[in-house]
Amino acid sequence: MTNRYRPPNSFGRRRRKIWWWLALLLLILIGGAVLVNSRGVIARQETAFFDSARIATQEVDQIAAGFRRLVSNELRTINRDDFEALMGRLSGEMADQAEQFQSVEAPESAFAAREMLDLAFASWTAGLADFRVAVTAVTDDPTGSVPVDQLGGAIARIRVGDLVYARFLARATGMLEELGIVNEIPAVSFIVDQRPLLNGERLARTIRSSTDMGVRRDVTILQVVFEPLPAGGLGDEGEILFPATQRLQFSTVIGNRGNVDQKGLTVNASIRSEAGESLTTVDSHGLDLAPGEIGSVLFGTELVEPGAEYLLTFKLTVVEDDLTPEDNVWESRIRINPPG
Numbered sequence: 305m306t307n308r309y310r311p312p313n314s315f316g317r318r319r320r321k322i323w324w325w326l327a328l329l330l331l332i333l334i335g336g337a338v339l340v341n342s343r344g345v346i347a348r349q350e351t352a353f354f355d356s357a358r359i360a361t362q363e364v365d366q367i368a369a370g371f372r373r374l375v376s377n378e379l380r381t382i383n384r385d386d387f388e389a390l391m392g393r394l395s396g397e398m399a400d401q402a403e404q405f406q407s408v409e410a411p412e413s414a415f416a417a418r419e420m421l422d423l424a425f426a427s428w429t430a431g432l433a434d435f436r437v438a439v440t441a442v443t444d445d446p447t448g449s450v451p452v453d454q455l456g457g458a459i460a461r462i463r464v465g466d467l468v469y470a471r472f473l474a475r476a477t478g479m480l481e482e483l484g485i486v487n488e489i490p491a492v493s494f495i496v497d498q499r500p501l502l503n504g505e506r507l508a509r510t511i512r513s514s515t516d517m518g519v520r521r522d523v524t525i526l527q528v529v530f531e532p533l534p535a536g537g538l539g540d541e542g543e544i545l546f547p548a549t550q551r552l553q554f555s556t557v558i559g560n561r562g563n564v565d566q567k568g569l570t571v572n573a574s575i576r577s578e579a580g581e582s583l584t585t586v587d588s589h590g591l592d593l594a595p596g597e598i599g600s601v602l603f604g605t606e607l608v609e610p611g612a613e614y615l616l617t618f619k620l621t622v623v624e625d626d627l628t629p630e631d632n633v634w635e636s637r638i639r640i641n642p643p644g
Contacts, residue, residue: 573616
C-alpha cells in the first residue's frame with residue numbers, strides 16, 4: 305500500500321487565526337464600551353452631586369453675607385432683641401442646609417469633596433450657635449474673661465468652616481473642569497476681610513461698647529382686673545367704686561418689657577381696712593416671662609362688706625437693676641357701694 309503525501313492545510317490554520325483575532329477585537333470593543341458607559345454614569349453622578357452642592361452653597365452664601373454684615377457694621381448698633389432674632393434665623397437656616405444636604409448622594413469619586421463640604425457645614429453650624437451664646441455672655445458679664453474666650457472659640461470654629469470650604473471649592477473646580485462644566489459654585493466665606501476681628505478681646509470691646517446689647521430688665525404691672533367690674537367713675541377721694549357685693553375677685557396682668565427672661569415672678573396682694581387693719585396678704589405662684597411676654601396672676605375671692613372702704617395694694621417681685629421699679633407697685637383705695 306502506497307502512502308500519499310498530504311500538504312499542510314494552511315488555509316484552515318489561517319481561518320482559525322482570523323477568528324481568534326476577531327474574537328479578541330470583539331472583546332476589546334465590548335470592554336471599551338463598558339468602560340465608556342461606566343465613566344458616563346460616574347460623570348452624570350458627579351454632575352448631579354455638584355449641582356446639588358451648588359444649590360445648597362448658594363443658600364449658605366446668603367447666610368454668610370448676613371453674618372458678615374452683622375460682624376462688620378450692625379454689631380455696633382443692633383439691640384439685643386434684634387440680635388437674638390437675627391442670629392436665631394441665621395443659625396436655623398444654616399442648620400437646615402446642613403441637615404438637608406445629608407440626603408444628597410455622592411459617587412465614590414466625589415467622597416473626599418463630600419466630606420469637606422459636610423465638615424464646613426458642621427463647623428459653620430456649630431460656630432454660629434456658639435457665637436450667639438458668646439455674644440450674649442459678653443454683654444451679661446462685661447468684665448469676665450470666660451465669655452471672651454468663648455467668643456474667640458466661636459470665631460475660630462467659623463473660620464475652620466471657611467478654610468475647609470476653600471479646599472472643597474478647589475477640588476470641585478478641578479473635577480468640574482474635567483467634566484467640561486463651568487463652575488458656578490460660589491466662594492463662601494463667613495469671615496472674609498474680618499481678620500482684625502478674629503481676636504475675641506477686640507470683638508468683645510465692640511460688643512460692650514453697644515449700649516443696646518446690654519441686659520435690660522424691666523417688669524411691670526400692666527393692669528388689674530376685677531370681678532365684679534367697677535361701677536364706673538371715682539369717689540370724692542379718687543377711690544374706685546364697686547357695686548354692692550360681698551365678694552371681690554381680682555387678677556393682675558404683668559409684662560416683661562426687658563430683653564432677658566424673668567423667672568419666678570410673684571405678686572403680693574394685700575387688703576387693708578379703712579382703719580389700716582391688714583385683712584388679707586397673699587403671694588401668687590411664680591410666673592416665668594420671656595422678653596416681651598405678658599402673663600396674668602389670678603387671686604382667690606375675698607369677702608368684703610358693702611359700704612366699706614379698703615386699700616388694695618399689689619407688689620411685683622423686686623428685680624435687680626429694674627429700669628422702672630416704680631411700675632412694680634399698683635395701689636388704690638376702693639369702696640364697695642352700699643345696697644340700694
